[in-house]
Amino acid sequence: MAAAQDRPVIIIGGGIGGLATALALALKGLPSVLLEQSAEFREVGAGIQLGPNVFRRFEALGIRAAIEADAVFPQNLIMRDALTGEEVTRMPLGEQARAHWGMPYAVTHRADLHNTLLQACLAQTRITLRTSAKMTAWADSGESVTVTLADGETIQGSSMIACDGLWSQVREQIVGDGKPRVSGHIAYRAVLPVADVPQGQFENNVVLWAGPKTHLVHYPLRRSELYNLVAVFHSNRYEEGWNSFGDVAELNERFQNQQPQVHKLLGKIEAWRMWVLCDREPVANWTKGRVALLGDAAHPMLQYLAQGACMAIEDAVCLADKLAQSISDPNRAFLAYQQERYLRTARVQVMARVYGDFYHATGPVRELRNMALGGRTKEQAYAGNDWLYGG
CATH class of the missing domain: 3.30.9.30 (D-Amino Acid Oxidase; Chain A, domain 2)
Incomplete structure (x- = not known):
């Protein structure tokens, strides 16, 4: 019987966060099976802003050039008063911002970002992608995690990462904070x-x-x-x-x-x-044993800082680093990931509300x-x- 650490990591959800997680794990030599409940991998939405912080993660994932091929690099961020038409403020982007932060600021289509991640995952032999695979239950034995699908099939893995979004079913069993705000x-x-x-x-x-x-x-x-x-x-x-x-x-x-x-x-x-x-309200606990939350499942935020997907990709790279350092002890790795991420993401959650006001x-x-x-x-x-x- 294979040791738990030799089994794949189970990833729930085939959105941007789930694909980024699978790719980050593969680049660390860790196998995964990604379960997407829909019949195909696709991304709903339109535009998305990519701050300099996420470009550092694109480099770590080896996809920066592919992202930039589809993106647009705006010259400025501008706020105008909708009643008077006056320009309130602008922040130059382009080469000035790149010189300051060491990385560009870009905008792209969510579907293009998602497809770039999908193609990168398809090129990795350590990643198994499955569609029409809806999870109905999961159990952590302390040695492994078993997921049950809607058709009754069970899948066993070393651990599980829930990237199932704002309405995460897994979150309710870990955090128990009810419906989103x-x-x-x-x-x-x-x-x-x-x-x-x-x-x-x-x-x-x-x-x-x-x-x-x-x-x-x-x-x-x-x-x-x-x-x-x-x-x-x-x-x-x-x-x-x-x-x-x-x-x-x-x-x-x-x-x-x-x-x-x-x-x-x-x-x-x-x-x-x-x-x-x-x-949702920020929380400090995203993990339970061999199970962890990621992206919107862990820290859903309003869109006013344009950082939801960026934070999920940051999560993915951080989590993969921690798991690679502690392959035989996912609980330890997940706690280290949580400790490194929860204050940063909480600040984005809080400040997004402030910016909205x-x-x-x-x-x-x-x-x-x-x-x-x-x-x-x-x-x-x-x-x-x-x-x-x-x-």
Whole structure:
């Protein structure tokens, strides 16, 4: 009978975090079997921002060149006041930011990032990828982990890493904190062909139009062939999932009285996909015996710092390092991974909420925001983000 450490690591979930974990483990010489409940590997969503911090992990995973081939490198991060149209602040990116942090800032399509990870995993003989493999139960014997699938099949592994997202079933058995926290914010997303962008409004920047209890973000995608739009507003509507259809009438009502540039972009979209923004309170415990949580299963965060996928990929590289150092004792490795990660991810969770309030400020708070950010220098902007992008 094979020792537990000779069995594969079981990974639950074939999203960005799950694939990054499988790849990171393979590069450390550790085999894994990845279980995806859907019939195929695919990524729902559109644009995603990639901070300098995640590019260090792309290098560790050997996929930086492939990521950069699909990405766009914006010139600036810009905030504009959606009511007046004034530019509140900008942070130069490009070569200046690369010189400061040692890595670039980019934007890409989630599907492109996911596919790059998938292709890298397919090239690894130590990774077994399975679809239509829905986990219904798991058990940790103290020597190994056994997963039961919906069809009754059982799979045994040395340990298990749950990358099953915001609504993680595994988390409930480890943390036991119930349903996610509903933020009261809804995001609508859409992608335009660049030819359909209103005349004069295409720009190679990440632009945020900050309005009262709303904001609109836009930037180019996929080698500047597409234009990504994300509109966020406060709402009590709740619908689980990431791919429901949005209500255009509600969207237009929430963004009324804002600048013509905002409405011209919103008016180009006839069908929006929506999702309700949720997160959870930060916790310090993501592990139990031979089982660990990763990414949104461990530390779901609002999207206001654009770091959800970046944090999951950071997790994957860290966890693989710890497991390689303690192959025969996954519990020890998982505790070391948790110890290294939980404060950093908790800070992102907390600050994402703060940024959401800042973006959606109204009345005097909005005026104070504009005054405070309006006087910020490039050096101050960089210094204010060192904790995140330099990590």
